[in-house]
Amino acid sequence: MSVKVAIQGINGSFHQQVAHAYFGNDAQIVACKTFKEVAKQLKKEEADYAVMAIENSIAGALIPNYALIDTHQFHVLGEYFLKISLNFMALPGQSIEDITEVHSHPIALLQCAKFLEKHKHIKVIESSDTAIAAQRIRAGNLHGVAALAGPTASQMYDLEILVPEVQSVESSITRFMILEKESASSSVCTINKASIKFELDDTPGSLATVLNVMNNCGLNLTKIQSMPIIEKPFQYSFFVDVIFEDYACFEKARSILEIMTTHFKVLGTYTVAELPVSEICKNKNKEQAIVLV
CATH class of the missing domain: 3.40.190.10 (Periplasmic binding protein-like II)
Incomplete structure (x- = not known):
């Protein structure tokens, strides 16, 4: 039986491309007009999974989507990078x-x-x-x-x-998150990335201390996104992505951060997705050219 995947947009959209690339061409697309509707479909279990763009290499983060994932307590099952050809x-x-x-x-x-x-x-x-x-x-x-x-x-x-290809920067890449309503069991052996969210008190240097803990535990910070806490003016929650070689390193950092932070939450643990091969090759060629010069 094929899975149902909620997306923002219709067939022919970039979200549809990601849904079929991740789940296979047999996946049934649940087309939604807005990301809020995507969240609603997943919450009501009208869809088994959802695909949601979270950031673009040119336009930056889609902060409202972070809020949707957090508010509805969705679990991040994985990620997918797609080269955007406009x-x-x-x-x-x-x-x-x-x-x-x-x-x-x-x-x-x-x-x-x-x-x-x-x-x-x-x-x-x-x-x-x-x-x-x-x-x-x-x-x-x-x-x-x-x-x-x-x-x-x-x-x-x-x-x-x-x-063809009229985007301002040729290597425009969007990162999509693959979501499920609740966390399903997965093999720890394949997990090497985590998305977490936390808040901090007003102690000076608290964020720097948290980042030091991550570094000391062998976590590589790949993304940090702040978002205002509506009920607390000029205070922020932090959404962070980290990668690691050993899941035990993440577990160690997690146990410490749960004590140091407030409202700590793991949004998901999953396997790092690869950037489009063509973009990797271009970046490598560019680096080689710089060395030759």
Whole structure:
């Protein structure tokens, strides 16, 4: 029996690509208009899992999604990195000069800011999802309107890519979290990454002390994101990702941090995901070029 996976967006979206890449093409997609609806579907068990973007290498963190994961007590089952390819697409037979509007998700528009600045005759309009923008063009037979979306959307809705890869930075990568309602058992042998959340008191240097504990226990900090605590003005909770070679190192750090912090919580322990191979190769080649110079 195939699993049901809740995503923000529709078929052709980047979330759908991640859902099928992680769970297989047999996974049933539960399309949602918003991330709040994604959380609702998972909470009500209308979906077995959820896929949720958490940060982008250009646009940064999606802080509201951290709040959704925390508020609903979801468990992070894993992560997935996807190279974001944004393409300027429209109904076939048109040129870029024929286009008067472009529709896409706000973050996608932000990632293509340099391209859009070169074409000031095109009106920029925000959409709830990249694939929805493409779908509407096909459904409404909208000439003069373009979408910024992935190549999957182009194929699915039979749109012509007028200009490929228009994102401002070529190596735009989004990190997605794979969520489940409650933690299922998994092999400790494969776990080498953890996402945690904690709060601190007003003691001077408390955050520095926490970071030292992580370092002394052999944890490598890969992400730290602060988020305001609404009921405590100018105080913050911290969402942290760490990787480790030995699960025992994490358990040791956890036992200490539970004492040192307030509201300590493990959001999930899982296996580190790999960056897209092409991006790794590019980075290595760049490093080699620098050495040669």
